[in-house]
Amino acid sequence: MLSHVSISAVVLLSAGLAAIGPALAADVPYRKAASIAIPDGAWDYASVDAEARRLYVARGDGVLVLDLGSGRLTPNLVPGQRVHGVLPLGGGLAVSTNGDSNTATLFNTADGAVLASLPTGAKPDAVVQADGQVAVMDGKQGDITLIDPAARAVVGHIAVGGALEFAAMDAQGHLYVNVEDRNELVVVDLPGRAVLARRPLPDCDGPTGLALDPATGVLVTACSSGRAVAMNAADGHVLASLPIGKGADAVILDAKNHRFLIPCGHDGVLAVLSQDARGVPAVTAIVPTEKGARTGALDPVTGRVYLPTATFEGEAGRRPKPVPGSFHLLVLEPVQ
Missing domain, CATH: 2.130.10.10 (YVTN repeat-like/Quinoprotein amine dehydrogenase)
Structure with a gap:
């Protein structure tokens, strides 16, 4: 289940996110809609076929x-x-x-x-x-x-x-x-x-996820170390280097709203990057999700976001392991 911790608390507790500030607590763009049980087992990327x-x-x-x-x-x-x-x-x-x-x-x-x-x-x-x-x-x-x-x-x-x-x-x-x-x-x-x-890619250790907004020509790279780098695709000019959360493995494009969604599995948050009139992205929300939710996909028809994950537990100092029988799809829906 989603944590009941406030958005501002997540911002302050997540490594590298303190610089964003508690102002992001005012507007939460997504809320939990469902948790769909799936069989145990490893997962990686997700994708949506909107037509089918x-x-x-x-x-x-x-x-x-x-x-x-x-x-x-x-x-x-x-x-x-x-x-x-x-x-x-x-x-x-x-x-x-x-x-x-x-x-x-x-x-x-x-x-x-x-x-x-x-x-x-x-x-x-x-x-x-x-x-x-x-x-x-x-x-x-x-x-x-x-x-x-x-x-x-x-x-x-x-x-x-x-x-x-x-x-x-x-x-x-x-x-x-x-x-x-x-x-x-x-x-x-x-x-x-x-x-x-x-x-x-400056300030980026371990670039993983990547998305391009074709309408603005902006590329966003997610770095597993806890940052996102926005770049002008045409000339390579770096537009911004932003703190997100650790453990990101995907960048999900919300083409309708010109937003980039980055699931950060280590910190259990979804970073929302919105573009201004110049196409420069900024972190406009940090949404609590669940630890382990590092990839996902958006349904452009409904705006819902699907994040594969599981419940993780483990002793201090050791890598957490998924609990058998806990694998699921976390579903977020946009707040109207």
């Missing part, structure tokens, strides 16, 4: 699906081997990445039928759409595998280097990729299949 009204969650053993209309849960639509990402493609197709088998699975979303199993680089992680293709970030190998879903084939690779995390694509053929172990954001020319630039 479905939520996908990458799990250790496959792909979990929640029907956003009926609430029907399908614990394992298609099996996988430590699935990291699920990308709905539209037209009843989706792609998932399998970190243990170094493959990507193209499957039918209606029944989970596997249409193709395609080889990737080592430890395929995030997966994004890229100019009609699918781009898979090979986290351990440090390259990008390109897939043509229509041909059901791998059509190329792009060498980047480093531990690749999430990526975002613009309308000019540029793919932006966070490199976790180098604290940089790499700009890739997708048509030319070449690295164009390597941009340092």
